[in-house]
Amino acid sequence: MEVIEKKQDGICILTLSGRLDANSSEEFREKILQIIEDGAKKVILDCENLNYISSAGLRVVLEATKEIKRHEGKIMLCALQDYIKEVFEVAKFDAFLPIGGSVEGALKEF
């Protein structure tokens, strides 16, 4: 999986592409937790090119969501492919973080 980080209007946008699974989740976990530790309070995960997420990937998203909440910040998941959206819906993760809007919408909402 590839992660590209960019900053826009004080919002951290992480563009994910490829597979977020057991093989890539640990690296992504370290990266996003570091970003949160460095003080990012508004994080957008742009998932337009994310093709697959496993339960290990879900766990990392969940951990990051909890962690950023502790710092009074927020993560928004954007532009999910249908399959990935379904995975998050089955997991009922919409109870913890906003899922499925566009990146533009999320930028305005923050």
Place this chain on the structure above:
Amino acid sequence: MTNHPLPYVGSQAESERILLVDDNPTNLQVLFQTLEGRGYNLLVAKDGETALTIVKKALPELILLDIMMPGIDGYEVCRRLKNDPTTKEIPIIFLSALGETKDKVRGLDLGAVDYISKPFQAEEVIARVNTHITIYRLRREVQAQKDALERELEVVAKVQYDLLPKRLPEIKGMKLSAYYQTSRYAGGDYYDIIELPDERWGFMVADAEGHSTPAAVRMAMTCALLRGYPGAASDPGKVLKDLNRTLCEVVGMSFITAIFAVYDGRDNSLRIVKAGHMDPLLYRPSKGETVEIPCEGTYAMGIEQYDEVPVTETRLQSGDRLLFYTDGLTEQFNPEGEMYGLERLCRQLSKDRGDSPKEILDAIVDDAERFAKGLPADDDQALLLCVVE
């Protein structure tokens, strides 16, 4: 030097064996004297043929191999050793005359790890041999640790299989079958059937996130909480809520998805709760197709306490096939990167195969295996199929 039939020289049984191969007796002697008394067992061969025989018998930890030799030359010895699974891991250092860059490259291409130039410099020989013996020792250590870890995982997996129902219960008016496969020794999937008062039964299928021991521990925890549930576990919403309360305290940064259904044999009713899990599948002969039973459910267990767990009620009919499953099956990939998926599973469940749940499950598992074309599963798979008589 020696003409001992098995050309062992030196006495330390535990020390590494190094085979020195050179057709030139002077070279052989220089190498021998350079490495003597440094804690290695030194073996010698004067030609390629002898070298191959000694390697097969003694399996040395390192070979110093001359290139130009009458008969089988060093390249050929190397090629043969690299083609033999029992000897291909033995590191080979080529001995080559100075300046013959082509020879060195060719040797490295054949799988040699290094080369030493002639005429030999004692310090260089010692340094390179020590380096490769150190690498060898580290590799052996890593391998030993890996073996120990795998043995441990196998033990965990065995304990885990022991937690599953030894045999499925006889339920009046219903036939059952289950399938369980962990992806790499221990896993996080779990299925269970518990008997409840008044012809009622509880069906559980759960999936602890992650693999190996941590997932297995969470799976065992879920099993213990369900089997040790105080009183009758006949209120599915309350069961899930209670299980989740304890799991939230012990799970840490992970989760367990689950589906739990209470079946009442008196009126064929089914009350289903689910936590971050896939909906159960239902094949109804009169409809001729398989559909998901849409259950609202809640998020996975172990994350946060539940306020309320929505319960979905439905009633089974004669001939119904009800399947609870974990995503290890639907997320089985093939070499082309495609996923087995829900549609294929539904198609298989809808096929006319009589009413033996075992045969239906076997056909589903076979179909997924054919689809995977030998690609191993990333995740555990648990399936529990109920066929209503």
